[in-house]
Amino acid sequence: MPHFVDHLMLHTLVGRTAIAWAISFLVPLIGPALFIRFVGIRGLRNVLTYEPSASVIHRLDPRLKLLYPALIGVLSVLLSWRWVYVLFGLTLIPWALLRPSMVRVRILTVIVVAPALLSVWSQGLYYTTPGDHLIFAYPITMAWAGTAGLSTAGLVYGAHEAARVLVTASAALVFVFTTQPSDVVWATNRLLVSQRLGLALSVGVRFLPNLFERLNLVMRAAEVRGYDFSRPDRWWRPRQTVGYARRMLQALPLLTVPILVGSLRGCRQMALVADSRALGVTKQRSTYRTVALGVADRVALVCGVLLVAGTAVVINFGGGRF
Amino acid sequence: MSPRFQLRAAISSFRYHEQGPAVLTGIELSFRPGELVVIAGPSGSGKSTLALALAGLVPGRVGGRLDGQVMLDRGGDGTVDLTSVPLHEAAQHVGITFQNPEYQLIQYQVAAEVAFGPENLGLPHEEVVRRVHAALAAVRAEELAGEAIGSLSGGQKQRVAIAAALAMAPPLLVLDEPTSDLDPVGTQQVMEILSGLSHERGHGVVLVEHKLDEVVRYADRVILVDGGRVVVDEHPRRAFTPTARWHAAGVRPPELVTLAELTPEWFASGVPLTVEEAAQALADAGIQSCAARRAPSPPAADAPRPRAASAMEVCGLSVSYKQKRALGDVSLRIAEGEWVALVGANGSGKTTLGAALMGFVTPDTGTATCFGEPVRFGRIAKQADRVGYLFQNVDDMLFGASVAAELEFTSRHQVAAGGDAPAAAEVATLIGLEGRWEAHPYNLSGGERQRLALGALLTRAPRALILDEPTTGLDEVHAEALFDLLARVRTALGSLTCVLITHDMRLVARFADRVVALRAGEVVLDTSPRRAFAQGRLLADCGVRPPEIAALHSLLDPDAEEVAVSAHELSSLLSPSRERSLHAALR
Numbered sequence: 077m078p079h080f081v082d083h084l085m086l087h088t089l090v091g092r093t094a095i096a097w098a099i100s101f102l103v104p105l106i107g108p109a110l111f112i113r114f115v116g117i118r119g120l121r122n123v124l125t126y127e128p129s130a131s132v133i134h135r136l137d138p139r140l141k142l143l144y145p146a147l148i149g150v151l152s153v154l155l156s157w158r159w160v161y162v163l164f165g166l167t168l169i170p171w172a173l174l175r176p177s178m179v180r181v182r183i184l185t186v187i188v189v190a191p192a193l194l195s196v197w198s199q200g201l202y203y204t205t206p207g208d209h210l211i212f213a214y215p216i217t218m219a220w221a222g223t224a225g226l227s228t229a230g231l232v233y234g235a236h237e238a239a240r241v242l243v244t245a246s247a248a249l250v251f252v253f254t255t256q257p258s259d260v261v262w263a264t265n266r267l268l269v270s271q272r273l274g275l276a277l278s279v280g281v282r283f284l285p286n287l288f289e290r291l292n293l294v295m296r297a298a299e300v301r302g303y304d305f306s307r308p309d310r311w312w313r314p315r316q317t318v319g320y321a322r323r324m325l326q327a328l329p330l331l332t333v334p335i336l337v338g339s340l341r342g343c344r345q346m347a348l349v350a351d352s353r354a355l356g357v358t359k360q361r362s363t364y365r366t367v368a369l370g371v372a373d374r375v376a377l378v379c380g381v382l383l384v385a386g387t388a389v390v391i392n393f394g395g396g397r398f
Numbered sequence: 399m400s401p402r403f404q405l406r407a408a409i410s411s412f413r414y415h416e417q418g419p420a421v422l423t424g425i426e427l428s429f430r431p432g433e434l435v436v437i438a439g440p441s442g443s444g445k446s447t448l449a450l451a452l453a454g455l456v457p458g459r460v461g462g463r464l465d466g467q468v469m470l471d472r473g474g475d476g477t478v479d480l481t482s483v484p485l486h487e488a489a490q491h492v493g494i495t496f497q498n499p500e501y502q503l504i505q506y507q508v509a510a511e512v513a514f515g516p517e518n519l520g521l522p523h524e525e526v527v528r529r530v531h532a533a534l535a536a537v538r539a540e541e542l543a544g545e546a547i548g549s550l551s552g553g554q555k556q557r558v559a560i561a562a563a564l565a566m567a568p569p570l571l572v573l574d575e576p577t578s579d580l581d582p583v584g585t586q587q588v589m590e591i592l593s594g595l596s597h598e599r600g601h602g603v604v605l606v607e608h609k610l611d612e613v614v615r616y617a618d619r620v621i622l623v624d625g626g627r628v629v630v631d632e633h634p635r636r637a638f639t640p641t642a643r644w645h646a647a648g649v650r651p652p653e654l655v656t657l658a659e660l661t662p663e664w665f666a667s668g669v670p671l672t673v674e675e676a677a678q679a680l681a682d683a684g685i686q687s688c689a690a691r692r693a694p695s696p697p698a699a700d701a702p703r704p705r706a707a708s709a710m711e712v713c714g715l716s717v718s719y720k721q722k723r724a725l726g727d728v729s730l731r732i733a734e735g736e737w738v739a740l741v742g743a744n745g746s747g748k749t750t751l752g753a754a755l756m757g758f759v760t761p762d763t764g765t766a767t768c769f770g771e772p773v774r775f776g777r778i779a780k781q782a783d784r785v786g787y788l789f790q791n792v793d794d795m796l797f798g799a800s801v802a803a804e805l806e807f808t809s810r811h812q813v814a815a816g817g818d819a820p821a822a823a824e825v826a827t828l829i830g831l832e833g834r835w836e837a838h839p840y841n842l843s844g845g846e847r848q849r850l851a852l853g854a855l856l857t858r859a860p861r862a863l864i865l866d867e868p869t870t871g872l873d874e875v876h877a878e879a880l881f882d883l884l885a886r887v888r889t890a891l892g893s894l895t896c897v898l899i900t901h902d903m904r905l906v907a908r909f910a911d912r913v914v915a916l917r918a919g920e921v922v923l924d925t926s927p928r929r930a931f932a933q934g935r936l937l938a939d940c941g942v943r944p945p946e947i948a949a950l951h952s953l954l955d956p957d958a959e960e961v962a963v964s965a966h967e968l969s970s971l972l973s974p975s976r977e978r979s980l981h982a983a984l985r
């Protein structure tokens with residue numbers, strides 16, 4: 077029996093076509109499926125927002141936290157991909173120290189890991205050159221897909237790309253999750269970034285949860301009008317799942333109008349308020365808050381210096397150059 | 399103490415578009431330090447535009463054509479034309495706050511929000527700190543300095559918005575309906591702060607408001623704007639008489655003023671602005687108690703009707719958000735055809751109870767049923783077959799590009815409607831929008847949009863409606879028109895159950911059969927409005943203030959189990975000759 081299945085799936089045109097379809101179309105569904113299962117539209121409010129806590133990472137000088145993702149991003153470009161995975165491991169240390177809530181961990185896993193997996197998948201299919209070893213060669217019936225099949229070289233290259241996605245996202249999200257928006261503005265201003273850019277960043281982070289609250293509210297309003305957004309009871313039943321996806325997609329233009337109108341009205345008022353509070357009148361803002369570097373900040377600075385030094389050593393002596 | 403100043407607005411006309419109608423015409427006003435001025439007017443009368451003009455926002459920031467000037471005389475420091483200076487400069491002379499504090503607070507933390515303006519001005523660190531502390535102290539919000547904006551209540555947010563405006567050190571403050579989203583206690587807190595700012599600290603305060611009953615006692619002047627013109631500009635004791643011009647403008651004067659007009663012989667010393675003043679005037683007139691002439695037993699229509707079939711019922715319902723209890727073991731039965739008002743302070747759980755009845759939230763424990771069927775939490779579309787939910791902000795409910803698209807939503811989006819669902823044209827006639835079939839919803843007035851949203855719900859022929867603060871932002875005439883429409887719907891459908899979540903006690907008095915008061919997630923009072931308003935102390939614990947007339951009745955007769963809820967009722971009750979007509983009125 078197993079031999080028959082092997083033969084059917086791997087040595088017949090029908091079987092190989094079915095596998096190729098699954099690779100092409102089922103794998104990319106993993107991302108949306110994970111998103112719907114573990115995050116959902118309503119879970120979006122917890123993405124990219126500050127999570128209050130008393131951890132040592134929260135207490136660090138916001139300027140250091142702003143520099144951290146920039147530094148990690150530069151190092152990830154300089155290092156070879158194997159060392160980037162080592163760097164990724166190091167970026168997990170701050171996460172261990174700040175101990176995010178399980179809701180955040182779940183969301184983080186989905187929004188960081190799913191794109192990384194998809195990056196590996198897409199490069200595996202489309203980063204191919206003649207002569208590459210193919211793990212699975214696509215049959216003639218899939219010629220329209222524009223690829224010879226799933227290649228080893230492509231998967232490896234995808235892993236390179238994924239490493240950089242993972243390390244950058246990990247570092248950037250530490251900054252976003254542990255820095256109050258007011259500190260974001262303060263830090264950007266201290267680091268001589270434009271006031272307006274700093275405010276735009278702050279407003280974006282402050283109002284992102286409001287935007288998702290409004291999306292939630294408008295979806296409820298549509299449901300009150302009879303539009304059904306409820307998830308299927310049995311998500312693996314294709315008909316229910318397809319119907320749910322269709323309803324969600326059809327609702328997008330419907331939901332956009334009230335959200336857009338409400339946001340534009342809010343933006344207009346915010347602009348009035350920002351102008352009336354003299355935004356941009358002086359080149360150098362003064363500051364209410366004064367921050368002196370503490371012990372934890374000094375330790376973080378030393379860690380940063382060590383990281384740079386370690387990278388230099390790896391590049392020069394460890395074959396870690398990109 | 400705020401410096402000496404005088405603001406003079408001399409506006410011949412202001413138009414939003416070159417060829418459009420004049421929104422303001424022939425305005426001649428002046429404002430001084432230490433004065434709290436209330437601007438009232440019907441929706442669309444131009445009072446908010448006047449507020450923008452006083453703050454120097456027109457025409458420069460808002461756009462339009464202004465013929466006139468808004469001049470600030472700063473005593474010995476010269477004169478400034480606010481319409482021609484940059485906005486940040488105008489904001490240091492006249493601060494402005496808007497109706498919704500949400501979009502006025504652009505920082506994450508309270509202290510950072512208040513410091514934002516002084517920081518932008520480049521003031522020295524010590525001066526920024528001094529201004530932040532002074533502004534927060536002025537609004538009694540020092541303890542909030544370290545709080546996140548998102549964690550504040552509506553009243554606290556409004557106080558922080560006022561503090562942020564004060565931190566720019568303007569001598570004059572303009573506030574456009576700052577209390578519209580607040581419960582009565584929050585409103586009173588904000589009004590006391592504004593009164594302190596003007597009368598103790600010498601700021602000029604200009605307040606655009608609908609809630610005349612609640613704010614007029616603090617005012618030094620009342621201005622009525624109608625059709626873009628100033629119709630009345632008087633001390634509050636003189637501003638409302640005769641009341642005919644207020645009624646003609648579509649603004650209902652305070653109930654105590656109406657009482658004084660109905661019985662002028664008792665209020666010879668002047669129009670009362672507070673319940674205490676009215677009680678004193680009645681005492682001076684020899685009417686110290688109406689205990690001997692108590693209102694008769696409530697008519698049958700006022701009492702709960704336990705025998706009618708149950709429309710909605712919750713049993714042992716508990717709901718919590720992030721380990722914080724919003725509802726605790728609430729049991730409630732609402733009979734078919736009943737109009738029940740859920741009242742209580744912000745955060746008391748009334749919206750959560752409405753949300754649980756609609757299936758928006760999943761309870762920790764307990765059950766909810768609706769017309770005999772269990773409410774399945776999260777299955778909102780199914781629940782909407784029987785129950786309509788009118789959101790506080792109806793703009794969130796309007797999805798179509800025309801009135802027709804809204805009323806034909808069910809057919810256009812293949813949404814199932816009940817078998818006896820009325821045709822869209824029928825609903826359009828019922829809500830009075832039959833002539834505006836192709837109009838875009840956003841081109842309708844606030845009252846029309848409210849009616850359209852209600853009409854959209856009615857196309858599914860609901861047997862019950864849950865109305866969440868349906869009168870926010872509407873003037874009293876539009877609010878009553880909405881409830882008159884609901885009464886017509888009740889007649890048209892034969893029966894309609896209504897759950898009204900509101901802070902507006904005058905509407906509760908007029909339209910509700912029953913009042914359910916919540917405090918900290920628990921039902922503490924469940925009775926008819928007349929009996930509920932007789933329990934002022936308990937209501938005060940719930941953050942609710944009874945209508946002024948009910949409070950006056952309670953003051954005159956502390957043992958009364960039921961109180962009058964309108965000036966006409968109380969005047970009849972207090973006049974023996976009118977007693978018979980009172981019985982008729984109560985029935």
